[in-house]
Amino acid sequence: MANHTNFDVIIIGGSYAGLSAAMALGRSLRNVLIIDNGMPCNRQTPHSHNFITHDGEKPEVIAEKAKAQVLKYDTVQFHEGLAVSGNNMEDGFTINTEAGEKFVGKKIIFATGLQDIMPEIKGFAACWGISVVHCPYCHGYELRGKKTGLMANGERALHLGALVNNLTDNLTILTSAKAEFTEEQREKLKRHNIRVIEKKITEVAHEGGNIKEVIFEDGDKMDFDALYAAIPFKKQVDIPLALGCELTEDEYIKVDSFQKTSVYGVFACGDNSGMRSVANAVATGNMAGAMANSELTSEQF
Structure with missing residues (x-):
């Protein structure tokens, strides 16, 4: 449970991409809130592959180890909940949860993954x-x-x-x-x-x-x-659209090479903005965290 409501960065999604972003920010002493509802898209997958040093490991084992390492950084908090809406402010953003909580962040990182749409085929x-x-x-x-x-x-x-x-x-x-x-x-x-x-x-x-x-x-x-x-997918949350983020033709969140969206102060990483893999989620999460910190540094120095 978060013990305050104002943060340097709010990360929505606490799996590989979100945790990777949080580590980069925690190591820079940024006050970070991760909001996650505990429903990763690969929760049925028995083993994760093509991620060096973790090849063949269970996805939840990687996530649990990552979460434990990230939360050793005192300025990072993990909040179990579902982010359902958000608003732009003059100097940041507000994020509201399903439980009625309201949090304020100077920067937002969407690490929300994607939701696969299952065909109506038995089994x-x-x-x-x-x-x-x-x-x-x-x-x-x-x-x-x-x-x-x-x-x-x-x-x-x-x-x-x-x-x-x-x-x-x-x-x-x-x-x-x-x-x-x-x-x-x-x-x-x-x-x-x-x-x-x-x-x-x-x-x-x-x-x-x-x-x-x-x-x-x-x-x-x-x-x-x-x-x-090859099945279709949809976004986990519509908050990026509400904040004004552009999408690609394939319905991914549009980002540049630094994981910046079309809205200043908003970043996206992991499955929602590109290739779907654990390795890519970790890499893009790290970049998003570093770039959010870079913006904060430029504004404050």
Whole structure:
């Protein structure tokens, strides 16, 4: 629980990106509040990969260790709650929580991640992050050589298919609708022995989140060991928009190379503004924290 309401920086989101930003700020003696509701998007994922020194570790173990290290800095506080609204002020910002609390910060860092929108397919959500995954960099090595399906269509399927094809020679694209490929793209898929199934998927049969087979609307079934899925996502909170932050065409928060948004004093890092990975979240969080401190320093020195 926060013991006061005014801070140099308020960080919304207390997973990898938010904690990384907080460490940079805590080491500069900035008064920081992290607001987090304890619902990271990778909470079902059993192991984190492609993050050097932590390869294969459980995501919650990395987060717990990071939180313990960050909170050793006396000027950093962690507040369990859900930020629901915010306002611009002349010399900072206000953030309001679901519980009715109000906090004031000179700078704001959004480290809120993203919320995946699950398709209405029985069993899909239970497998998400376990055997139904989104990223070959995060999961591909462990799924190498396995019988693999890919739920996507059109250009997105070609992009993912090329990456996954390097990891297995047993790949099938499941469009769940009429395939949207040009003749040239179909030739490329055929050349790499990638099948295309256009039938609608109604169920992902599994045991404890481990996929067994895909069941189609017509009753046909196909067994798979793993499934990649390109599914849509949405922002965890709408506060960036309320503060005036611009978005990219892909609905990420628009930032520059220093994690600065289009609104002075507001930064964004982690999944909400770019590549979705633990390593990227930590790197961009560190940058956001350093740049927020740099702005504060310029204003005060």
